[in-house]
Amino acid sequence: MMKTSDMIKMTYRDAIRLGITEEMRQDKDVIFLGEDIGTYGGAFGVSKGLLEEFGEERILDTPISEGAIVGTAVGAATTGLRPICEMMFMDFITLGMDALVNQGAKMRYLFGGQSQVPMVLRLPAGSGTGAAAQHSQSLEAWLCHVPGLKVVTPSSPAQAKGLIKAAIRDNNPVCFIEHKMLYDAVGLVPIDEDYILEIGKTIVERPGKDVTIVAYGTTLLKAIEAAEFLEEEGIKVEILNPLTLYPIEMQPIIDSVIKTGCLIVAHEAVKTGGLGGEIVARVVESEAFDYLTAPIIRLGGLDVPIPFNQELEAATVPQRNDFVHGVYRLLNRI
Amino acid sequence: MMKTSDMIKMTYRDAIRLGITEEMRQDKDVIFLGEDIGTYGGAFGVSKGLLEEFGEERILDTPISEGAIVGTAVGAATTGLRPICEMMFMDFITLGMDALVNQGAKMRYLFGGQSQVPMVLRLPAGSGTGAAAQHSQSLEAWLCHVPGLKVVTPSSPAQAKGLIKAAIRDNNPVCFIEHKMLYDAVGLVPIDEDYILEIGKTIVERPGKDVTIVAYGTTLLKAIEAAEFLEEEGIKVEILNPLTLYPIEMQPIIDSVIKTGCLIVAHEAVKTGGLGGEIVARVVESEAFDYLTAPIIRLGGLDVPIPFNQELEAATVPQRNDFVHGVYRLLNRI
Amino acid sequence: MIELSEELLLRMYYKMNQARYFEEKLDELVSKGKVHGTVHLAIGQEASGVMPCLALEEGDLVSMSHRSHVQAIGFGLDVNLMMAECLGKYTGYCKGKGGSMHIADVENGNLGGNGIVGGGFNLSCGAALTQKYHNTGKVVLCFAGDGATNTGSFHESLNLASIWKLPVVFFIENNQYGMSNPVENHINIENISDRSEAYNIPGLTIDGNDFLGVYNTATKALRYARAGKGPVLIEAKTYRYSGHSKSDKQLYRDKRELIEWQKKDPLLKMKEYLRENRVFTEKQILKMEEEARVSIEQAVEFAQKSPQPELTTILEDVYA
Amino acid sequence: MIELSEELLLRMYYKMNQARYFEEKLDELVSKGKVHGTVHLAIGQEASGVMPCLALEEGDLVSMSHRSHVQAIGFGLDVNLMMAECLGKYTGYCKGKGGSMHIADVENGNLGGNGIVGGGFNLSCGAALTQKYHNTGKVVLCFAGDGATNTGSFHESLNLASIWKLPVVFFIENNQYGMSNPVENHINIENISDRSEAYNIPGLTIDGNDFLGVYNTATKALRYARAGKGPVLIEAKTYRYSGHSKSDKQLYRDKRELIEWQKKDPLLKMKEYLRENRVFTEKQILKMEEEARVSIEQAVEFAQKSPQPELTTILEDVYA
Ligand SMILES: Cc1ncc(C[n+]2csc(CCOP(=O)(O)OP(=O)(O)O)c2C)c(N)n1
Ligand SMILES: Cc1ncc(C[n+]2csc(CCOP(=O)(O)OP(=O)(O)O)c2C)c(N)n1
Ligand SMILES: [Mg+2]
Ligand SMILES: [Mg+2]
Numbered sequence A, B: 001m002m003k004t005s006d007m008i009k010m011t012y013r014d015a016i017r018l019g020i021t022e023e024m025r026q027d028k029d030v031i032f033l034g035e036d037i038g039t040y041g042g043a044f045g046v047s048k049g050l051l052e053e054f055g056e057e058r059i060l061d062t063p064i065s066e067g068a069i070v071g072t073a074v075g076a077a078t079t080g081l082r083p084i085c086e087m088m089f090m091d092f093i094t095l096g097m098d099a100l101v102n103q104g105a106k107m108r109y110l111f112g113g114q115s116q117v118p119m120v121l122r123l124p125a126g127s128g129t130g131a132a133a134q135h136s137q138s139l140e141a142w143l144c145h146v147p148g149l150k151v152v153t154p155s156s157p158a159q160a161k162g163l164i165k166a167a168i169r170d171n172n173p174v175c176f177i178e179h180k181m182l183y184d185a186v187g188l189v190p191i192d193e194d195y196i197l198e199i200g201k202t203i204v205e206r207p208g209k210d211v212t213i214v215a216y217g218t219t220l221l222k223a224i225e226a227a228e229f230l231e232e233e234g235i236k237v238e239i240l241n242p243l244t245l246y247p248i249e250m251q252p253i254i255d256s257v258i259k260t261g262c263l264i265v266a267h268e269a270v271k272t273g274g275l276g277g278e279i280v281a282r283v284v285e286s287e288a289f290d291y292l293t294a295p296i297i298r299l300g301g302l303d304v305p306i307p308f309n310q311e312l313e314a315a316t317v318p319q320r321n322d323f324v325h326g327v328y329r330l331l332n333r334i
Numbered sequence C, D: 001m002i003e004l005s006e007e008l009l010l011r012m013y014y015k016m017n018q019a020r021y022f023e024e025k026l027d028e029l030v031s032k033g034k035v036h037g038t039v040h041l042a043i044g045q046e047a048s049g050v051m052p053c054l055a056l057e058e059g060d061l062v063s064m065s066h067r068s069h070v071q072a073i074g075f076g077l078d079v080n081l082m083m084a085e086c087l088g089k090y091t092g093y094c095k096g097k098g099g100s101m102h103i104a105d106v107e108n109g110n111l112g113g114n115g116i117v118g119g120g121f122n123l124s125c126g127a128a129l130t131q132k133y134h135n136t137g138k139v140v141l142c143f144a145g146d147g148a149t150n151t152g153s154f155h156e157s158l159n160l161a162s163i164w165k166l167p168v169v170f171f172i173e174n175n176q177y178g179m180s181n182p183v184e185n186h187i188n189i190e191n192i193s194d195r196s197e198a199y200n201i202p203g204l205t206i207d208g209n210d211f212l213g214v215y216n217t218a219t220k221a222l223r224y225a226r227a228g229k230g231p232v233l234i235e236a237k238t239y240r241y242s243g244h245s246k247s248d249k250q251l252y253r254d255k256r257e258l259i260e261w262q263k264k265d266p267l268l269k270m271k272e273y274l275r276e277n278r279v280f281t282e283k284q285i286l287k288m289e290e291e292a293r294v295s296i297e298q299a300v301e302f303a304q305k306s307p308q309p310e311l312t313t314i315l316e317d318v319y320a
Helices: A012-026 A050-054 A066-078 A090-095 A097-104 A157-169 A218-231 A251-260 A275-285 A287-291 A310-316 A320-330 B012-026 B050-054 B066-078 B090-095 B097-104 B157-169 B218-231 B251-260 B275-285 B287-291 B310-316 B320-330 C006-031 C046-054 C069-075 C079-086 C119-133 C152-163 C192-198 C211-226 C255-263 C266-276 C282-305 C311-315 D006-031 D046-054 D069-075 D079-086 D119-133 D152-163 D192-198 D211-226 D255-263 D266-276 D282-305 D311-315
Strands: A007-011 A030-034 A059-061 A082-086 A119-125 A150-152 A173-179 A186-190 A202-206 A211-214 A237-242 A244-246 A263-270 A297-301 B007-011 B030-034 B059-061 B082-086 B119-125 B150-152 B173-179 B186-190 B202-206 B211-214 B237-242 B244-246 B263-270 B297-301 C061-063 C140-145 C168-174 C203-207 C232-237 D061-063 D140-145 D168-174 D203-207 D232-237
Touching (some): A007 A157, A012 A030, A012 A050, A012 A186, A066 A090, A066 A097, A066 A119, A066 D119, A066 D152, A090 A097, A090 B097, A097 A173, A150 A157, A211 A218, A211 A320, A218 A237, A218 A263, A218 A320, A237 A251, A251 A275, A251 A287, A263 A275, A275 A287, A275 A297, A275 B297, A297 A320, A310 C311, B007 B157, B012 B030, B012 B050, B012 B157, B030 B066, B066 B082, B066 B097, B066 B119, B066 C119, B066 C152, B150 B157, B157 B173, B157 B186, B202 B218, B202 B251, B211 B320, B218 B237, B237 B251, B251 B275, B251 B287, B263 B275, B275 B287, B275 B297, B297 B320, B310 D311, C006 C069, C006 C079, C006 C266, C006 C282, C046 C069, C046 C211, C046 C232, C046 C266, C069 C079, C079 C282, C119 C152, C168 C192, C168 C211, C192 C232, C211 C266, D006 D069, D006 D079, D006 D266, D046 D069, D046 D140, D046 D211, D046 D232, D046 D266, D069 D079, D119 D152, D168 D192, D168 D211, D192 D203, D192 D232, D211 D232, D211 D266
Parallel strands (some): A030 A059, A150 A173, A211 A263, A263 A297, B030 B082, B119 B173, B150 B173, B211 B237, B211 B263, B263 B297, C061 C140, C140 C168, C203 C232, D140 D168, D203 D232
Antiparallel strands (some): A007 A186, A150 A244, A202 A237, B007 B186, B150 B244, B202 B237
16 A cells, blocks of 8 residues: 555646656657647646657657657657657547557557557547537547557546556557546655556446446546445445556456446447447456346447537536436436 | 349449449439549449449549548538548548548537538448458447448348448438448349438348347358358347448347347457447347346457458458357357 | 729728737637637738638638638628637527537538648538539638648648649648747748649748738639639748637747737738728728727627527537 | 679679569469469569669668568568468468568568558658667668558658658659559659658659669668658659559550560669670579579478468467
8 A cells, every 4th residue: 555655746637747757767768749749848738848858859749740640659669669649639549540550559460470569649538628529539439449559548647647657668559548627637646656557457446335337537537426425325336447448357347246236337438339338248248247236327428529518518428417316226216 | 022023133242333323323413532443443343334434523533542532522522512432441441530530420510500411431341351450440330439420331232222322312421331242242132213221220131039140241141141050950040230330220129139038249340349339238228138038149350450361360250150159059059 | 913992902901800809809708718618819810811711702612720710700701600609609600519610601601610730621622522513613712721731631632632623722821830839840841832842733922911912812823723723722921929729828939029920910011001002091990990899899799698509409410 | 873793783683583583473373362362563663672672771671562572572581481471371471460461570670561552651750760869870761652642641751751850761663553543643743753842852753664773863862861861752663564453454554555664674674784784694694583583483382381370379469
């Protein structure tokens, strides 16, 4: 157990930056490329100050060329560097899909194991910023359908630091999804430079016994709020956080469902075709199937593009109350 | 019921071409663009002869610019044409994702309903041709996660004609997925120029009562082979074909599962994150949940890129025997 | 040299002022926290945004960038509906679904702003293909920024437009930066219009703050495209005064640079022209400015009084 | 003018012959149905495929196109392992997982063929970035076809390579067609190398069938890039004799065109050179041809005798 004295309070944004900084200090092969990551410090401020410390050779401001950003990272990774690259918004990965999916993810396999592609692709995702449909998507499900990629997503500052470091050290292309509404979230973060969160893990974020909730990103925070509210009514929700979305570790989820008999799976991404379906399918394929005491509830974004108007935008994705009602329904309280 | 006299035998390839030809004859606003679709007749011969009939104004050979192909189609569609466009291989949609997802699919919504984008995107998909990982993918799950798109896929020549015509007449961007290994498949096709298969339907491909199988593309043909084999043993498999993958019509599947109590969902696409998970999730969310007498079986491609070697390639995706064994397992015969 | 009627000059000056006021007002609303999300202001770019639109003929089309208010006003969009859209109201052009970046008036040929840098290039090719196919004699004007010319889409679109001789004018507002990236850091040539040589189409670089020069060049280019000779690439050098978007601290540029450019302010320059050529009296000039200002005050009032969209509208407009 | 040693000339002639025999043999195997899938032959392009590779220094890297056998042989890959890969055997470069389009030898600097047209451009930028970052003094040679220069990736990559002064030579084999599309239908300029002007980098168009010209130009370009001056774009005009791939009926071109180009055959031209310059005796020339032929016969034998991969290998090599 970590002592609080070994931790400092910081934002999710700062924690990502700290992880990157530590890794760049200890490994000269780590470089960072993307749009406006230098003087500007990145659209969301994640790379602020890195140019000053690491210089223009390692912090590379690119033209507006998403395909080239990802493809250049792939090429650099195959030849010995360990690039981190950033899509300013996850939505723009539409322009880097070929480099990511047809090159980065497949190269090792195509070449029979001859190469490796140690790179990190940072992807600020999600709605809530009023930037409308082309700047608000959560597209992780696409990436979780591409063998050769790994997909991780932190939901707290500590997780952000631990996962970004693990992603940088990993020898595969790792998609690192950041939720924009979490950048200002504050939490305790281990100062240990070897604090790493192993890729491939699902963790119990909050223990409980009555209902299992699986969630990540801001949706996880909403689940936690719901759990806190429900606790006052004596309902103990167990919350699981799949820090690695692909390849996902199912056992902790299965174990939890066996214990609770009830499951809610939630994400902000559009419900149809989202990762929720995959998780539900794996649960019913597992030994947990026989322990289910109620139909599984899947929460997800409405099947629409994200609208601009603030109220509409909020109503498009799952909120705290959706969890509360979901739990009530599972426990037959409504 | 269609009389055989109103039908002619033809290949899947020819049926798609017939559908396109009929629509182009009756609507001058239909144009067709893509790489090598003119003199060459398309990489898979689908557009053979169209240049001769419709001329260079309507059959447009493009440069190797997938983004521009899709984007130009979107722009033409918003301003009054009804373009059909072709990605030579579905794998290349990685280069057209922005135009498709961020422009074509969202434009109407972003503009509050001001515009419509009546276009068809033809996508030859799947493995079996020995073209390796960059030319063999089945990426329909990505598209089924994008509100604003419709996704259809025919598995027989008749379906091919009926669906391509419906897709061309639809006022939305319709992704039309063709499986490459079906191009030579022969079947009876209605000659009626108003033979249309309504978009949004799931059909019973083969009635049965013991086990429900949901499949599409070549995987459907393998399921049918398995059903024929099992029939000899007295097992009656009901096969459902979701001709429209998105938005998918679930009721026929749910009804079938209520009848049989057993379900196999199958596709060639990589299993994790594939459409199978979505279908499974919707079934367990439905009234059919209580009728399930065995865990659902989900078949899908292995979580790997498609290898080149012929035997490896075949072993990567579900085959007839996987269905047979699946049915045995569900019926407790093994 | 193209003859300018008094009526046209009036329209030019009015629109440029309207655009300036629109954005200043919007900026004010943003800093008061009254706007959800961000906005991209083009203060300083009024000549390059308005003038090409005024050179259009009835029925021509326009595709706009993410920095589109000035372009939209130039094209003739209703500032009431624009402001309402920026505030996310149901009366806005997009019923509050698009916001500042996605204002559009498709029926009247405005194909909308685009949140994807470079996203408009191939849409414009498509729209131009429709014009060519239907022989409408209409042209598509495609706005984009300097940064956008580094996207793959730029290349694919200009190549396609060239080989198919599409009636489209690509109008690049080179405001010296792609967000924080100075143009000399992301492009290795002096004039972006030289990129036209890769496609064998005409390329012109002009002073984007000179309303008259912009108007004349755009007119000529549109005429060329309309005649079926193919696309034209225009680069208009200009400058944005505000930050890239609301969160921009502008650490990447020197205040003095801004001051230099402000001396070449397009509104100032036009005002000088009007005075020097004695087209209008000082009083008339001020009256135009005042009318423009009032129109924006009214737009804000209209927008603020307008209703929010109903929640049920979320599910509408996904499919036709 | 660069001095050519006898040993180098020998290597040139041998490799070009080896490449020709390799593809003729492969073609034969394809028509006998012994190859799963398709192959892209570059018969006729031996000078443009082999020579740039021979101009490389030890440690330089190469990224190849989908039509890569000739390039690979030029770079020095083992024809046994290449043929085995084409036949999907476990002894192939990629253990039978890649096939003809994806031959690679990463450890030795061959970054592989690419099934995505234009896919190699930005990979090459990345590889070149590594060289620059580590100050290796090595250069990346990036092969692509004429059709590939219309991809967005071409534009983004050349722009990036230019502004970052990356040590990469983009070598375009213009074989007159992108699949069935004649170059004049998909590009509106005479010389593709003029596209270099959009990035302010050197661009050269050369006769791709002239082994000496290709070698000399490649050498100079590599030297330029190696000196840290940035990328170079070379266009080598050549011709492919075979169809695009096995299913190509070649309806889009006139047989006479082929015959004209065959008169300029790169092997013939080199043979003439060797004879005229009396570098080698006729006997020596024939011996080299024979050795090349035999090496391919052996490669076929090696490949055919090699084992298939085990089914269990399917699950290997996904992750490092
Ligand atoms: C494809 C894409 N990449 C990045 C962005 C983020 N972004 C928005 S505007 C902008 C700068 C655009 O520069 P330029 O084209 O010169 O237009 P300007 O903003 O100067 O008007 C960037 C990087 C985006 N919206 N789309
Ligand atoms: C992105 C992409 N689009 C289309 C194809 C299909 N295709 C393979 S090769 C080829 C022609 C390429 O032309 P060029 O670049 O001139 O090379 P060449 O075949 O002549 O060597 C096409 C269209 C592909 N492999 N990748
Ligand atoms: Mg700019
Ligand atoms: Mg070619």
